Amino acid sequence: MAEDVAPLGLLASALAGRALAVGAAGPGEPAWTDGATVFVDPGAAPADRLRAVAVQASLVAGGSLAPDVVRPLARRPALARRYLAVEGHRALAANGDLLPPGLRPLVDHVIAALAADPPGSLAVARGPGALPDPPAAFGTLRPRALPAAADAEQAAATAAAAAGRLPDVDDDDADPDEDVGSVLTSPVGGRGALGRLLARLLRPARGPGGTGPVGAGAPARVGRSRPAGGAAAARGAPEGLDRAAAALGPRDRVYPEWDVHRRRYRPAWCTVHERTAPAGDGPAPALPGGAGLRRPLARLGTGLDRTHRRPQGDDVDLDAAVEARVAALAGVPADEAVYVESLRRRRDLAVLVLLDVSGSAGEPGPAGRTVHEHQRAAAGALTAALHDLGDRVALYAFHSQGRTAVHVTRVKGFDDRLDGRAARRLGALVPGAYTRLGAAIRHGAHVLDERGGTPRRLLLVLSDGLAYDHGYGGRYGEADARRALAEARRRGIGCLCLSVGAGTEPAALRRVFGPAAHATVPTPDRLPALIGPLVGVALGDRRAP
């Protein structure tokens, strides 16, 4: 009777003191963790699963899996076993106050007292003393699955460092072909440093799906000794471009494109495939607090109106009061709504955030984090802030692979909840392929029209530059994107573009959107200062072409 073990993740996180997911291990397999996820056998008895999760989470909490402690265990299973026998008890005892009461008998306080910290346990394990085997509930240690994931807490910040710790990985960012890796929507991508690393490893090997010659010569680079995660990564690999040329689905749409050279539209030129992003099965990345963003955004359209003839209010509405008095004296039923009330105008804004996930966003920016990570954080913060303010908000990601394969991925639709699943979908996005901005804007405007449902609508594009697509470069691409914006603005949709963390000033975007509707910020936390005026202008000028 296999059950879903994912809900145990909350307990695991509480015991570990940081986000920790629980996933399914193979049948009969002892429990283990890679530092970001605890794997337990879903077929085991509920009490055994609970014990296994508590032990592994306590190991994470106790620092038992720190790289410098675990490294000596990598190729010595017997030592690892002895280490686990001591450290398991020590970590459980250290976490004693938090352990559910039913699990306390698991701790052997005699063994736990042998060591004061993980290095101490390692010393005991290396010593000559006889040690009992760890109980079955302790599961097993997989030291080689650990190093890159051990720091998952700061995965984003330390991704580069984690890659550096694995010398057998060819991590050549300077290769210009890196951009043309294919779409890799692996759920593993959400799992922090290891996931990204694997994504990077697999991407060039898979090639760009045969829609064009670009990138066909990309050399296949494969890690030589990372068996632990390879299988996991392969699970998510079949998704992607192979399906690009599939027949039109119910949510696929065809859009024209503006041909600046011939001064006319190319009808039915681009096919946009819309689908829902797969959720990663790692821990949901915390949606960045949009606190700083809320204040400037809240000011938009929430001015106080002094409303007359209200049944209650701060002051007496003199005109209404006089009329009511006259009516009363004349013997006519008097209107009792004789007050002036200051009311906040209802928010009537729908915002669609369109996140560029083309390959160029996967490059590290000046601050070490990739542009994609910056943009993703900004998209999450903006979505959360607008959502909390009561605006209708949707978050879509886009990239393209030629005119027949413009992919628009729904992370959060207008009617979807902004919950852990949406956060996981956002976290699982992996940048790849190119940017066909015009088609993405046209589809965004269509979605806003169709599902936005409010009179005021805003399309907010997060992009690092106007990358090319097959037959969509330079002047042609710019002209089409500008045309698409003009179409959207004519329909009353405010349009705005933000570049977050990009190394260079995206001059083309500035030309396309206009200087008043484009801004570049180095990190997402600079957004609050800019976003208010930008959105205000975009909404105010929305009728100007």
Next chain:
Amino acid sequence: MTSPARPWYVPVGPEEQVFAAAHRQGLAVLLKGPTGCGKTRFVEAMAHDLGRPLVTVSCHDDLTTADLVGRHLLRGGETRWVDGPLTRAVREGAICYLDEVVEARQDTTVVIHPLADHRRQLPIDRLGIVLDAAPGFGLVVSYNPGYQSVLKDLKDSTRQRMVAIELGFPPPDVEEKIVAHEAGVDHELAARLVQLGQAIRRLDAPGLREVASTRVLIAAGRLVAEGLPARTAARAAVAGPLSDDPLVGEGLGQMVDAYLADDDG
């Protein structure tokens, strides 16, 4: 004027002495702390100790100055002035407690400025008068720094007129005592509920908007006192209200099961 029994409050630090000293000196008090940690109960207990009536106003984002100070109403052929709760407290020398003051509009919070500094006056523009606060008047505002609506922070000019008292969740042994007393359950169950609360407070999961407060733990205990099994009570009082996200809800349910496992036999 005050009820005979003192509202039950267990001090964690010197908060009672600070409050009493501030009140004697006519200083306004700013209570900081997460929701459900006992701020309101603390003010009730202090008002009882100081022998002052308590006027509580729950602030919300449409609270206007007139709601606090008062307004003219039309009755028959004439206008009549009706005092708001703040004006009433100023006249009677009561303790006025503005709960969740950040929720109020900023143009509203400024009316407390002249009351909160040395002037201790309340100007009422609509009447053209300035009221001096009666002896014993005290202004207390509460504020939840971790609250979701950080959109409205407290203005510096308001903050610096206050003496701040920070309240947190009580330490486990005190919280256990509180849960046992308030809910009327035995210490064994109270300890388990508190342990569950402590575990949930360590979570940083998206979708978990507010942590398990002392208040929800007491609610769970009270359901148990009514005869419900512990796990059912905790699911209803702790897991249910904290999150609407089905994934998180299921995870919380698992935690409830883990911590209250063998209470149901």
